[in-house]
Amino acid sequence: MTLEARGISFHYGRKRVLNDVSFTLADGRFHALLGPNGAGKSTLFGLLTRLLALQQGDILLGGVSLKRQPATAMHQIGVVFQQNALDLDLTVQQNLMYHAGLHGMSLKESRLRCARELERFELSERAGTPVRQLNGGHRRRVEIARALLHQPSILLLDEPSVGLDVPSRETLNRHVRQLCDDSGLTVLWATHLIEEVRPDDQILILHQGRLLADSDGHSLCRDKGTSSLAETFRTLTGEEVS
């Protein structure tokens, strides 16, 4: 499913943090939203997930307006926020079952979908483990499994690898890309780390609230006459990327 952001601007009080941002996420593709701290990524996620109310512009999911038909549109979205939002004292299975219940699934359906997601994320053996006992990478995988329980078409992840060590970051990134390839999920992965972005990705570069690029990495480098994504980022923003 496509996601289209049209003319999004946003202010906190008098401070403008998003300035006429428009882009389209293509059906079934992995998109990287790259921007340094403070670029406006979390604010954009807040708007995409209705944590923040749209002030200007609209967001369309498969053509359905988030403004006009929020319930229908939101059903298509699964989200993983920057901060871990699992109950540490509940087991992996309990966290998922609770979430499935919130989405109105029957007990039978909840069990089926939990089992399927746990298998997909190679977590079946951890179903009965309290989340507190999991490492950071596994916790993140549980969060993604939870975000997919209601079978959304679009998965939004706000800096999901923050706080993970390099191998865990790479595994998580690979896993989500695999999901995209296997199940046609549309993904938006926000990050400030260039190493999580590949030249084949659709790349959105957000800087000081403005979208400076929206293209695949190869085209971006070709257009800017640069030899790497890091150099392209520097050329566009005047900043180093980590």
Ligand SMILES: Nc1ncnc2c1ncn2[C@@H]1O[C@H](COP(=O)(O)OP(=O)(O)OP(=O)(O)O)[C@@H](O)[C@H]1O
């Ligand atoms: N509740 C708020 N009130 C006022 N200003 C805010 C608020 N939340 C964020 N900002 C400011 O808005 C700008 C964009 O912040 P935002 O968190 O969206 O960026 P980000 O790209 O997600 O950065 P980070 O990676 O640090 O989370 C920053 O200048 C930030 O200080």
